[in-house]
Amino acid sequence: xxxxxxxxxxxxxxxxxxxxxxCTYSNSAFQYFMxxxxxxxxxxxxxxxxxSSGNKEDGRxxxxxxxxxxxxxxxxxxxxxxDSATYLCAMSARYAGGTSYGKLTFGQGTILTVHP
Amino acid sequence: DSGVTQTxxxxxxxxxxxxxxxxxxxxxxxxxxxxxxxxxQGLQFLIQYYNGEERAKGNxxxxxxxxxxxxxxxxxxxxxxxxxxxxxxxxxxxSSVLTDTQYFGPGTRLTVL
Numbered sequence: 001x002x003x004x005x006x007x008x009x010x011x012x013x014x015x016x017x018x019x020x021x022x023c024t025y026s027n028s029a030f031q032y033f034m035x036x037x038x039x040x041x042x043x044x045x046x047x048x049x050x051x052s053s054g055n056k057e058d059g060r061x062x063x064x065x066x067x068x069x070x071x072x073x074x075x076x077x078x079x080x081x082x083d084s085a086t087y088l089c090a091m092s093a094r095y096a097g098g099t100s101y102g103k104l105t106f107g108q109g110t111i112l113t114v115h116p
Numbered sequence: 117d118s119g120v121t122q123t124x125x126x127x128x129x130x131x132x133x134x135x136x137x138x139x140x141x142x143x144x145x146x147x148x149x150x151x152x153x154x155x156x157q158g159l160q161f162l163i164q165y166y167n168g169e170e171r172a173k174g175n176x177x178x179x180x181x182x183x184x185x186x187x188x189x190x191x192x193x194x195x196x197x198x199x200x201x202x203x204x205x206x207x208x209x210x211s212s213v214l215t216d217t218q219y220f221g222p223g224t225r226l227t228v229l
Contacts, residue, residue: 032216034216034217036220041223041225042222042223043118043120043206043220043221043222043223044159044206044220045118045220046217046218046219046220049216049217088159090159092216094216098214099213099214100210100213100214100215100216101172102147102149102161102164102166102171102172102213103149103161103164103172103174104149104151104159104161104216104218105161106158106159106160107158108158109158109159
């Protein structure tokens with residue numbers, strides 16, 4: 001079983017729709033959660049970073065973390081064709097002293113298409 | 117543009133050969149990470165260097181090695197290449213070991229024929 005599971009989709013929605021992307025994880029040590037967006041043949045671009053349970057909002061994007069259920073989500077409101085990309089969740093852990101393990105563990109990525 | 121640069125963009129080589137991928141981190145970043153992205157395995161962490169020293173290691177093959185130089189740029193060396201090594205190789209950087217936010221470069225696409 002993979003440490004991070006993400007539905008690969010593909011997901012196709014009309015412009016203006018609300019998109020929900022999800023990941024589950026099994027490793028309780030994960031405390032820091034990120035969402036990256038990757039356009040075709042490009043490097044992943046950091047969208048959201050959060051470390052606590054609850055919601056974090058940034059423009060049209062909302063990241064949600066439920067550590068008790070080991071479940072994270074990314075919501076995209078008023079989706080645009082320019083949002084069409086692969087969305088990757090990523091997670092990390094830290095040592096007791098607060099330094100990062102360094103390694104990010106990624107989900108497989110969800111391919112999203114927003115059509116006009 | 118993340119500020120992380122990688123060269124070359126594309127590399128085509130034959131099995132058994134050796135190649136070197138180069139990465140320059142964002143200005144001021146001390147940590148460099150290498151990842152491999154393939155269709156079947158997704159993005160996999162290979163290795164991290166911090167200020168010239170190896171700090172963390174993932175599922176990196178013995179045929180692969182990396183180093184970080186005094187000017188903080190990093191190189192990933194892949195030797196005895198196999199068809200299965202064909203993938204996208206990404207470098208990422210972060211400012212310190214106290215952060216988990218990593219900024220990725222544009223990647224190097226390696227094709228082994």
